Amino acid sequence: MKTYKLTAFEANGEKILDEGFEAKDDNEAKALGEKMLKEKDALEKTHRCTSPSGKLILFHR
Secondary structure (H helix, E strand, O other): OEEEEEEEEOOOOOEEEEEEEEEOOHHHHHHHHHHHHHHOOOOOOEEEEEOOOOOEEEEEO
16 A cells, blocks of 8 residues: 545645545545545645655646
8 A cells, every 4th residue: 555645725825634545556546535525625625636656646726
């Protein structure tokens, strides 16, 4: 399992989500990240999810 990082922000730059989570690959991480964002009502907020190597898996501005 790899550890991914999910971060979301308000329009004013305030960080509202900053969580690490584990997934077996980038596809699973993308699905889990989207699920977490939906649960936190942050899917339409600015967000990013990065892989352990720094690859951008999810991004919304």
